[in-house]
Amino acid sequence: MDPASASSVAARARTENFPVASLLFPRALRPHLRAIYGFARLVDILGDELQDDPPAALDQLEAELDACYEGEPSWEVMRVLQPTILACSLPREPFLRLIEANRMDQRVAEYESWADLKGYCVHSADPVGRLVLGVVGRTEMELVALSDDVCTGLQLVNFLQDVPRDLALGRVYLPAEDRRRFGVTGLDRPSPELRRLLEFEAERARGLLSAGEELGRRLGGRVGRGVALFARGGSAALEALERAEWDIFNGRPRPSRARLALAVIR
Numbered sequence: 001m002d003p004a005s006a007s008s009v010a011a012r013a014r015t016e017n018f019p020v021a022s023l024l025f026p027r028a029l030r031p032h033l034r035a036i037y038g039f040a041r042l043v044d045i046l047g048d049e050l051q052d053d054p055p056a057a058l059d060q061l062e063a064e065l066d067a068c069y070e071g072e073p074s075w076e077v078m079r080v081l082q083p084t085i086l087a088c089s090l091p092r093e094p095f096l097r098l099i100e101a102n103r104m105d106q107r108v109a110e111y112e113s114w115a116d117l118k119g120y121c122v123h124s125a126d127p128v129g130r131l132v133l134g135v136v137g138r139t140e141m142e143l144v145a146l147s148d149d150v151c152t153g154l155q156l157v158n159f160l161q162d163v164p165r166d167l168a169l170g171r172v173y174l175p176a177e178d179r180r181r182f183g184v185t186g187l188d189r190p191s192p193e194l195r196r197l198l199e200f201e202a203e204r205a206r207g208l209l210s211a212g213e214e215l216g217r218r219l220g221g222r223v224g225r226g227v228a229l230f231a232r233g234g235s236a237a238l239e240a241l242e243r244a245e246w247d248i249f250n251g252r253p254r255p256s257r258a259r260l261a262l263a264v265i266r
Contacts, residue, residue, distance in 0.1 A: 024226035025136075032135045035084040038077045040098060040128055047102030048169065055106055058099055065095050090134045094127030110172035114204070117175050118152060125155035136223050146215040150227075153208030154234045160198055160205070160241060161252050163187055174201065195246045202238050209234045 022033045046057040067073040068082040069092060084090065101124035111117040129147035133139050159166070159173035166173055167187050174187070174197060182197040212231020216224040237254060244253035 022226060024222055024229060026222055029135055029223075032084040032088060033132065035077075035081045036128065036131045036135070039081050039095065042075075042077045043098050043102050047105055055103065058102055062096070062099055065092065065099070084135070088135050088137075090131060094130045094134075097123040097127040105171060109170055110176060112176045114175050114178065117173060120173075121152040121155045122148075125151040132227070136219070138219060138223075143215060143218060146211040146218070147227075149208045149211035150215060150231045150234075153205045153211075154230065156201060156205040156208065157234045157237050160201055161237065161248065161254070163248050190247065190249060198241070198246045198248070202241065205238060206235065 022030060022037070025033060043058070043061065046061060047054050050057050061075075061078075064073045064075050064078040068078055068085050073079055073082060101120065104120060104123065108120075111120060126148040129151040130139075130144060133143060133147055163174065164187075172187065174184075178197060178200065179187075182200065183193045184191070184197050185193070187194065209231045212228050212234075215231075216228025218224070219227055240253040241248070247253070
């Protein structure tokens with residue numbers, strides 16, 4: 001990946017929409033959360049959208065991550081991330097897992113079981129929550145376990161919203177055993193079987209997202225409210241899918257601003 005392309009991709013990641021829930025966090029923490037979000041978006045852009053040799057780009061990103069710990073990175077998003085890593089003493093492993101998730105996307109097209117898919121989420125989703133806990137200085141194991149559930153639930157919601165997009169990328173994130181259970185033979189068109197599968201996976205996601213309230217309660221204060229809102233946003237997205245009668249082929253059903261506002265004050 002040439003330096004000009006790296007700068008362009010990094011600049012785009014830096015200016016992506018910042019999650020609304022993060023605005024409930026204390027102002028001093030928001031730059032750190034923004035830096036982590038920028039890294040996560042950069043990984044996704046390199047893995048999903050880069051036309052020329054994504055694996056090589058991910059290797060370069062890992063080298064940039066190494067430079068954050070042992071030198072001076074050159075990519076814009078990584079230069080922004082380095083002060084956060086140092087100020088919050090963030091470990092390298094969660095960042096490496098996010099990179100590995102996108103490497104998995106290059107070689108794995110679908111997952112046989114929920115256990116297999118959950119193993120993918122350990123790399124693709126859970127590290128973000130662990131990094132957020134690192135920023136707020138709360139890394140107790142019981143909090144990490146609750147955070148992992150919330151992040152996996154949010155990832156599953158994204159999978160339900162993005163079935164057509166993922167299929168176009170040659171990927172399927174609905175477990176094969178579940179597709180067989182509900183008799184789903186195609187993911188490129190609506191069907192009663194697909195609707196029942198989506199409803200089933202949505203209930204699984206709701207169960208995972210329910211950990212958000214307990215996590216928010218244990219964290220307390222503005223941080224707790226912000227973390228709980230991440231989970232409520234996932235629940236609101238599931239409600240939007242329900243209101244759209246599980247139509248995932250005519251736009252991406254998402255909650256309205258009014259419903260997100262209600263989630264904030266719950």
